[in-house]
């Protein structure tokens with residue numbers, strides 16, 4: 007058998023393996039397993055983000071509360087001033103009243119800030135609890151579908167094994183460098199890996215091959231398309 011025929015046969019056998027891989031990937035078991043796996047991978051980092059946010063907000067809250075209490079105490083001191091007596095004195099009350107009003111303004115604005123931080127805190131707490139709840143659900147799904155998918159995979163294991171050993175038996179008829187290139191492209195998800203030359207173009211992406219490449223093809227049996235990286239052969 008020529009190298010080329012061996013490679014063409016190899017791809018045809020490999021196709022049956024690819025079909026099984028595709029069918030496995032499309033099962034509900036695999037989808038639910040992958041969905042939970044992806045979720046679990048991100049969940050830990052997200053929970054930590056919420057925790058950090060809550061810590062920062064707690065710090066902000068106590069800082070604002072402290073400020074608020076300080077301003078409130080200052081304002082209370084003003085209320086203890088006997089304004090009647092001041093009215094009668096020389097300086098008058100304008101200065102004190104102005105100060106008291108400014109303090110009252112500050113107090114109001116601090117109150118607003120406090121309310122907004124408390125609101126943020128509530129939102130973060132809710133998000134955190136929701137995520138935690140979902141994490142527990144996904145954890146269960148992960149465990150359940152990991153097992154279920156393993157069983158599905160197991161059901162195909164003998165067939166996969168048989169195809170793999172057939173492929174292994176064919177490898178000796180294919181030049182090592184061509185085989186390696188084929189396997190690399192297959193792993194990258196390229197399919198088909200091997201395509202026929204159509205006129206002087208790649209049989210997959212239709213890119214025109216330079217004359218030098220075609221003479222190399224005649225000489226080597228297969229070359230790689232510079233555009234789509236498939237292996238081109240001449241029928």
Ligand SMILES: [Zn+2]
Nearest residue numbers: 208211231234
């Ligand atoms: Zn191409």
